Amino acid sequence: MENKKLGTIYALLAYVLWGILPLYWKLLEHIEAKEILSYRIVASFFFMIALLIVQKNWSTFLHTCRLLWREKKRAIALIVASLLISVNWFIYIWAVNHNHMVEASLGYYMNPLLNVLLGIVVLKERLYKWQAVSFILAAAGVLLMTIEYGKIPWVALSLACSFALYSLVKKVISIDATIGLTVETMLVTPFALIFIIHSFGQLNVASFSFATMLLLVGAGPATALPLLYFAKGAQHISLTFLGFLQYISPTLSLLLGVFLFHEPFTNAHMYAFGCIWTALLLFSLSSTWEKRREKSLNA
Template sequence: MSVTQEKTGIIHTLGAYALWGVLPIYWKLLETVSPGETLAHRIIWSAIFMIIIVLSVGKWHELLREWKALMQNRRKFIGVFMATTVISLNWLTFIWAVHNDHVIQASLGYYINPLISILLGILVLKESFTFRQTISFIMAAIGVLYLTISYGVFPWISLLLATSFGLYGLLKKKIDIGPMIGLTIETMLISPIALLFLCFLPQSTFQWGTILSTTNMLLIGAGVVTAIPLLLFASGAKRISLSLVGFLQYLAPTLMLLIGVFLYNEPFTSAHFIAFLFIWLALINYLLASYQKPTKKQFQKAN
C-alpha cells in the first residue's frame, strides 16, 4: 500500500471518528423532538440517503442481490434483523442520553466498548482471553463499580451503549455484508416500523407544510449525519492497519467527553475522574497488549 493511500485512509478514518464524536451537538439541536420521533426520522432518512448513494456509485445490482439472498435465507434474515434491532436501540439510547444531559456517560460507554467486545468474543465466539486483557477488563470494571458506589446510580446508559454496539459488531461479523450495502438493507428493513411509529404519533414535530423549517431540515439531515461517517470509515479502514483503526477509535468518546464537560457543563467530579482514570489505564494496557509482538513461545503455539 502506498504512502498516499495510507494518508487518505488516516484522514478518512479520523474524519469518521471526529464526526461521530461531535454528533451530540447535532442531537442537542433536536432536543425539542422526542427521542423516539428523532430515531424514526433517522432510520427513514438514512434509508433514503443510502439508496441514493448506492444508486450514484453503481451498486444497485449488489443491493438487489444481497436483498434477494436475505429473503431466501431465514437464518441470515434473522441475523440482519437482530443487528438492525440492536443498532436502533443503540441510536435511541444515545439520542436519549444527549437530550437528558448524559453526554459524559455516553462517552464512557464508547470508551469501554472495546472491552465489552472482547468479553462478547470470549462468551460467544469462544475466543481466548489473555492475561493483559483480563487485567484491562478488571480495571474497567473497578472504574464502573466505583462510579456506581459513589453516586448510588448504576451507569446503565454506558453499559447499554457499549453492549448494544458490541452485539451489533458481533452480528455484523457473522452476517458478512459490506458496510454500505449493510446499512442500506438494515435501514430499509426497519423503515416500515419507523414509518408506522410516525403515523401513530399523536402529534408529529415534522410538518410537510413547513418543509424548510430548521427542525424539519435537521430531521432530514439525520440520515446524512448517520451515513457520511460510516462511508468515510468504510473508505479509511480498508487503507490502514486494524491496530491503527483501534487506536483512532478513541477520538470519538474523547470528543464526546470534552463536549459534555466544556460545552454543556455536565458535572465532572472527582468520582468521575477516578472512574475514567481506571478505564483509561485499562485501555492503555489493552492497546499496549495489542501492539506487543508475540513471544517465540506464543508464535510456535500459534503455528
C-alpha cells in the same frame, strides 16, 4: 504508503464526525428522542438508497436481498442487527439531549473491551494476561461509579452492550458496510414511518419549523457518512491503528459534555474514567506486544 495515508484521513474523519455528532442532536433537543430516531431511520434509508444508485450498486443490493431471503439465518441476524443499532441510536440521542454526554462517552470507551469479551466468549478468541487485567480495571471503574451514585450507569452500559452486540452480529454475517446499513434501515423503516404518521397529528406543529425539518432530513447523511468513511479507512490501515483512533470519538464527546454543555465531572467520574483509560492503554499495548511477539515467533 499513499493508501495508508488516505485510510488514516478517512478514519480520522469518521471518528471526528462521530465525536461532534452530539452538536447535531443538540439542535433537535426540543424534539423527543423517539421522534428524532424515527426520522433518522427513514432519512438514513432514503439517503442510502440514493447512494447505492449513484455508486451503481443497486443490482448488488437487490442480489443481496435475494440471498438473504433464501438464507434465513443471515436474514434473522440482520434483523437483530437493525434492532440493536436502533436501540443504540435511541439511547445515544436521549443521553445527549438529557445531559448525559459524559456517561455516554464512558459507554464508548468501554465498547472495545466488551468487543474483545464477546470475541472470547462467543468466537472463542484468545485472551492474553494483560488483556484480562484491563477487563478487571474496567469493571472496577464501573463498580466505583455505581457505588458512588447508588445506581448502575445504565446509559454507559446500554450503549456499550448494544454496540458491542451489533458489532458481533455484523462480524458473523460479514456484509458490505453500505449494503448492510441499507438493509438494516430498510427493515425498521416501516415501523419508523408508522410511528411518524401516527404521531404527526399529536405533534406541536410550532416546534417543527423548516429548519427543524431540514435537520431531521439531514440526519440521514449525518448517520451514514461517518460509517462509510470508517469502512473506507478500515480497508487501508491496520486494526491496531484503527483501535487507537477510535478513542477520538468518545474523547471529543466527553470534552463537549464537560466544557461546552457544563455537565458535572465529579471525583467519581475521574476514578471511573481513570480505570477505563488505564484499562484501554493496557489493552492496546498488550495487543501490540502480543502481535509483535507472534510475528517474531513465526519469522
